[in-house]
Amino acid sequence: MNPRERRAARHRPPDPEIAPGRESRRRKIPITVERVVDTALDLVAADGYEALTMRRLATALGTGPASLYAHVVNKADLDELLIGRLCSVLVLPEPDPGAWREQIRGVCAQIRDQYLKYPGISRAALAMAPTDLETVRVNEGMLAILLAGGVAPQAAAWAIDALLLYVAAYCLEASIARQRSAHDDDVWVLDREELLRRFAALPPAVFPHVTRHAVELTAGEGHDRFDFTLGLMIDGLAQR
Structure with missing residues (x-):
């Protein structure tokens, strides 16, 4: 699934037929959307939103920008995830x-x-x-x-x-x-x-x-x- 497809999937209600085992296996992936958001919020809390860049976020996650873009489309997509987390x-x-x-x-x-x-x-x-x-x-x-x-x-x-x-x-x-x-x-x-x-x-x-x-x-x-x-x-x- 490419990043844009991942983004589209996040905008759909969860499928109740997804097996719990599949969900738990996904959470074992080292870098997940949830971890990306957690790390981004930590950076903002420490240094402010203006200090948050995709490159700095990738560094904090211990990866490169390419790996990060496998989970979020771009900075605008990350912004939407951050505000969505606060709304949750x-x-x-x-x-x-x-x-x-x-x-x-x-x-x-x-x-x-x-x-x-x-x-x-x-x-x-x-x-x-x-x-x-x-x-x-x-x-x-x-x-x-x-x-x-x-x-x-x-x-x-x-x-x-x-x-x-x-x-x-x-x-x-x-x-x-x-x-x-x-x-x-x-x-x-x-x-x-x-x-x-x-x-x-x-x-x-x-x-x-x-x-x-x-x-x-x-x-x-x-x-x-x-x-x-x-x-x-x-x-x-x-x-x-």
Whole structure:
């Protein structure tokens, strides 16, 4: 089976007629898709998504790029596998029409927390068509929640896209900020007091609103801004 055929097979539900013996024999193969994903996630957790290359991954697996390409088609295929793995641990609630807002917010928070465990990995989710079975499972679950809440199918479909895009962007920005703050001359990026000092030094005549509302502009702890933006998006759906 060539790599593209392997990829296509991963997008199909498992065949219940596959004998357990065959499955266990496959797992004895030194390099498997599961091991590739495990190793890639370890590299991302240690050094960030930008440090993940096919060549470095092959080295970490103790093989060459040619052997690696026998299991994944290319970097885009690897990205899909990584996001699929993160989606596989998400817990999707039984849709409740009376609690759909809290449920959709909870799913988004789970995705956020998974992305933040692996710096920059949300970049892999951008511009990705959800065809992996696990990513489709999450889309199915989110769609079920929104439909149960009375959201029209078209609005629900676009809302899921917007919510996932925001979560990915939020996590990517957080990863970039942490990376920059690792350099001594960029620590101010995450320093609210420094931002307040810089805003206070601006001429009020030129920047009347920024200087007057500097506290509000720099407010927020933890995921306050994330929760606020999700609330705006979800409340907008409810109003529709």
